[in-house]
Each structure stands twice: as C-alpha cells, then as structure tokens.
Amino acid sequence: MNAPDPAATAAAAAADLTAALGNGHDVAVVMGSGWAPAADAFGEPAASVGIGDLPGFAAPTAVGHGGQVRSVRVGDRRVLLFLGRTHLYEGRGVEPVVHGIRTAAAAGVRTVVLTNAAGGLAPEHRVGQAVLISDHLNLTARSPLVGATFVDLTDLYSARLRELARSIEPDLAEGVYAALPGPHYETPAEIRMLRTLGADLVGMSTALEAIAARAAGIEVLGLSMVTNAAAGITGEKLDHEEVLAAGKAAAGRLGQFLVEFIGRLP
Numbered sequence: 001m002n003a004p005d006p007a008a009t010a011a012a013a014a015a016d017l018t019a020a021l022g023n024g025h026d027v028a029v030v031m032g033s034g035w036a037p038a039a040d041a042f043g044e045p046a047a048s049v050g051i052g053d054l055p056g057f058a059a060p061t062a063v064g065h066g067g068q069v070r071s072v073r074v075g076d077r078r079v080l081l082f083l084g085r086t087h088l089y090e091g092r093g094v095e096p097v098v099h100g101i102r103t104a105a106a107a108g109v110r111t112v113v114l115t116n117a118a119g120g121l122a123p124e125h126r127v128g129q130a131v132l133i134s135d136h137l138n139l140t141a142r143s144p145l146v147g148a149t150f151v152d153l154t155d156l157y158s159a160r161l162r163e164l165a166r167s168i169e170p171d172l173a174e175g176v177y178a179a180l181p182g183p184h185y186e187t188p189a190e191i192r193m194l195r196t197l198g199a200d201l202v203g204m205s206t207a208l209e210a211i212a213a214r215a216a217g218i219e220v221l222g223l224s225m226v227t228n229a230a231a232g233i234t235g236e237k238l239d240h241e242e243v244l245a246a247g248k249a250a251a252g253r254l255g256q257f258l259v260e261f262i263g264r265l266p
C-alpha cells in the first residue's frame with residue numbers, strides 16, 4: 001500500500017477541524033512544553049476538539065503536552081490553539097511532526113506562532129525568559145519537504161512579526177534556535193559545539209514546523225521560553241520535571257503577551 005498523501009490527510013483533518021470548531025481561523029498558536037497555562041490567557045474556548053480525534057494525529061506522548069485544539073477569539077480574529085505537538089523523538093517520522101501546521105494551513109491559517117521550551121546557551125539567559133527566534137539551525141538531518149521543493153528560508157522567522165513583538169516588549173531578546181532530534185539532552189561538549197555554530201537556544205521541535213509553514217505560505221513567529229541553562233553552562237544537571245515546572249511558572253505572563261501580539265497583527 002502507498003503511504004497516505006500528507007496533503008490529503010491534512011485536508012481531511014482540516015475538514016473535521018472546521019466541522020468541530022467552525023470556519024474563519026487565520027492564526028494558529030502551537031503551545032510547546034510547559035506553555036499550556038499560556039492558553040488560559042485566551043479565556044474560555046468557543047469550542048475545542050481532541051487532537052487524537054482528527055485524521056493523521058495521534059495523541060501526543062510527551063509528558064506535559066495537552067492534546068487539544070481550541071478555538072478562541074482575539075478581537076475580530078479567530079485563533080486555533082494547538083495544545084500539544086508531535087516531536088521527532090516519538091519515532092513516528094517527520095509527517096506527524098508537521099501535520100498540525102499542514103492542517104492549520106488547509107483550514108485557512110496565514111500566521112502561526114510556534115512556541116517551545118528551550119535550553120539557553122547565552123550566559124545572560126534567565127529561566128522563564130522569552131526569546132524571539134531570529135533563525136534556526138536544523139540539526140535533525142530531516143526535512144518535511146520531499147521532491148523539488150526548493151523553498152527560500154531567508155526570512156523564515158518573519159522580521160516584521162518580530163518587530164511587532166518588540167513593539168509590545170522592547171527588551172525581548174532574539175536568538176538562533178538549534179533544533180536537535182533528542183530525546184536526550186545534549187552533552188556539555190555538544191553545547192560548546194552549538195555555541196561555536198552560532199546557536200543561542202537549543203530544543204527538540206519547531207524547525208521542521210517552521211519549514212512546513214513557510215512551504216505552505218504561512219508567516220511564522222517563533223518564541224522560545226528558556227526553561228534551563230543548557231548542559232554544562234552552569235554545571236546543574238537537567239531534569240525534565242524542572243524544565244516543565246519552569247515553563248508553567250512563566251507561561252501565564254507569556255500568554256498575555258501572545259494575546260496582545262495577535263490583537264496587533266496587521
């Protein structure tokens with residue numbers, strides 16, 4: 001049997017999504033590890049659907065990932081909140097990792113905010129700090145695209161959306177996000193290597209979704225929450241529960257920021 005066509009699966013998921021949540025969504029936010037409390041800043045959802053109930057999605061396995069798509073309003077805008085994402089380290093391949101983005105695109109979304117939890121490589125990074133992603137290093141050795149799809153990634157993390165974000169928080173830092181497959185955290189030697197390569201943040205998501213979004217003509221804002229100093233930066237050991245707890249503590253405030261950002265979208 002041939003593998004199912006990703007575009008057809010996304011179209012089927014978008015049809016079920018709009019049947020459950022209605023039409024007219026033009027913004028999506030993907031909530032990363034620990035970002036779930038940020039979703040609550042958007043208030044009661046008008047409707048929601050279980051991610052695992054839509055074609056092509058499986059319920060997320062990572063601890064701390066919800067598994068719901070909510071429809072919320074910000075002013076006149078209708079927004080899809082994806083609580084939970086599929087990671088490469090779940091071992092299902094690349095398609096499920098980017099299926100949410102393709103589904104959002106098929107449902108009419110033109111702007112996506114990709115959030116994540118990341119290790120901070122810069123000594124000045126503080127736990128709980130939000131950092132705008134200015135660019136990425138895709139170190140997963142994978143692409144969501146196949147065939148002759150030579151997509152330009154020069155302005156992948158939209159400069160004008162970053163500017164809009166800084167009009168709300170002028171001090172918002174920016175950095176380059178290194179995406180690794182995980183699920184293990186990095187060694188201190190790998191973190192030193194990543195610093196040499198120009199990375200400021202390290203995590204296990206976002207890059208493939210950003211590429212899929214760009215290929216679908218969606219404008220991307222990337223926002224990392226620094227949940228820990230990357231391995232070897234402080235000598236502290238990394239603990240997944242602590243990473244999640246750090247995320248929770250800062251996420252409410254970041255949710256307010258996201259609401260304001262979407263409210264100001266042109």
Ligand code: HPA
Pocket residue numbers: 117118119120185186202203204227228229230231238243
């Ligand atoms: N490394 C990789 N992924 C992460 C980290 C990290 O230090 N923190 C949160 N996600």
